[in-house]
Amino acid sequence: MAKSYFSICSSYSLKHMSKTGSTKSRASGRTTLAAVAAHAGVSTMTASRALNQPELVSDLVRARVALAVNVLGYVPNRAARALASRQSNIIVVLVPSLSNVVFNAVLDGIQTVVDTANYQLLIGNTRYSDAEEEKLLGTYLQSNPDGILLSGLTHSPRVEQLLAGSGVPVVSMMDLASDPAQLSVGFSQLDAGYTMTRYLIERGRRRIAFIGAQLDERTLARAAGYRKAMQEAGLADPRLELMVPEASSIALGAELLGRMLAKAPDCDAIFCCNDDLAHGAIYQCQRRGIAVPEQLAICGFNDLPASAWMKPSVTTISTPRYQVGFEAATLLRAVIDGRRPAVTRIDLGFTLMARESA
Amino acid sequence: MAKSYFSICSSYSLKHMSKTGSTKSRASGRTTLAAVAAHAGVSTMTASRALNQPELVSDLVRARVALAVNVLGYVPNRAARALASRQSNIIVVLVPSLSNVVFNAVLDGIQTVVDTANYQLLIGNTRYSDAEEEKLLGTYLQSNPDGILLSGLTHSPRVEQLLAGSGVPVVSMMDLASDPAQLSVGFSQLDAGYTMTRYLIERGRRRIAFIGAQLDERTLARAAGYRKAMQEAGLADPRLELMVPEASSIALGAELLGRMLAKAPDCDAIFCCNDDLAHGAIYQCQRRGIAVPEQLAICGFNDLPASAWMKPSVTTISTPRYQVGFEAATLLRAVIDGRRPAVTRIDLGFTLMARESA
DNA sequence: CTGAAAGCGCTTACAG
């Protein structure tokens, strides 16, 4: 099979060469639409139409062009198409992490929508860094994307400037924008933090600590929700907060548990800003012989797969991440297609999963 | 800042419009290199050189072009560049999963290499499906990539055909090719499976089971290594193997533990084809009151972060996934740059992590 | 060190 493919290629090359003459050619050597058209005995633009708007072309032409495509092994040149049509069919997605299950699910949701169209996804990992985000956006803007999907509501001035200058439609994912002019899909991170803290208070916990890492906008919003609930209940105490800029991990959770306990030995619950930290904290408790939840309640955020299976299972907030990706991409497509969305802010909510650990 | 940016844009637009005249223009409206050149008072190609080969241009020209770029907010059009230069500066990466920590690390390693050059990564998630891989490759080939990074050694005939037809250099990741003409970076999955099984045998285990999911090439190679060791030791028994096509997960590991125990109640060790399954199996043991490793030894593969922290910690194989990505991308770059690699098969090895669970 | 011309491989109006 591979062999016949090669021979077809070379026979075409010969024809092509003799036609063009042996003068310096800048051609790439790959089969062009012009070659397909010649093979099918139609003009280039008719061949183009047969491929892109087949309903505008006669059955005969469509069949002959299809045959030529197969025989010559034609692969359209996307760069040429993008240049001529001034439409890249590219959607850029910027996420702060690829190793985070949350953003994997978001990407999955986006992919599902994108797969139904002829879009190509340009995925960028900002690694929670403004500088990286600026760099990636600058690079990806060169590809003239039709739309952009961003994680989070707030971005650096440089990013805002690039975005404004490009005029490309943007949808923000994960949290809800206060400005209705900003398209956003997610849920209120602050409300979720508040809800979890209220849950702990209602279960009788009083010295509730908050452990936060990475300090990205979502962690900060969850912390704000925690603080609000603690203040309302008259339980607020700054010594109960431990915020570090390092990346979340199980190892960090284990370490922060120790630091928190040293800082506030009387704390009776720990709200971890995500499940990775919660898992690490629980494993550390197991190593230290601290009973969870009897001595210390521990809860997380995001409901990672392990949270339901661990012993004790982990109380956490389940987040609609797949839906976030799906709805954000759907919204973006609508805007790209020129439809004015009725709702500019899509709240997908969250669910408290009460389990054994808190 | 955003405001001043806008005003610059519009003032330029006016100039541009008046120059072009009000005839039907197909222009995108974005600043072109020609506009930059005009602003700097040089020809378009000199402006191009100032940007791409600054050393070939006078200091004065370089400065004037740089100024024009800033004033006009020029963003190069990648499609135009790709078309004119017949070089896309795109590298395609196809991985079977994005939610797997292993491939996240591989992508990280690739990114590190790619970031040092002006390459753009086109990341595709094949979801362990040949059909998806064919579709993605077909689409990505339209972008005329300079190189391709593939996961695994074997691919469908259609993929092989597309690859051969494109003439684009390919490096295979994760396992080692037997054919030296095929560029590969990874380690022997079979040897790793063999090594783990030998370890269990040497620790006195006799009824060693193998649990495999997904049944991708790597799982199959690990199973082959397991089988080889079991046969050599005269311990082989088909009832000790449980292979299912479903995707690996903690939940599946928990389920398969039950099925394995029902199938072979006398088994004294379970080699799980990856850590997700091992974690699920261990959690299930905790729920059933089965002592690990006393009653049943359980080991995994890949050394996920939780494996070192769980109680019991998990015996597993640590794999050089970041290095795989890094070395594969480095090798691919060398080939793209026309260097003939001295070694076509890079063995990065693996490490057995002996911990509490086995 | 700099430039006029041609061309990369497509699609877009405009005709017929």
Added chain:
DNA sequence: CTGAAAGCGCTTACAG
């Protein structure tokens, strides 16, 4: 339903 011409925004030889 089909086609001749122009153009998208860059870079590549080739000169000077």
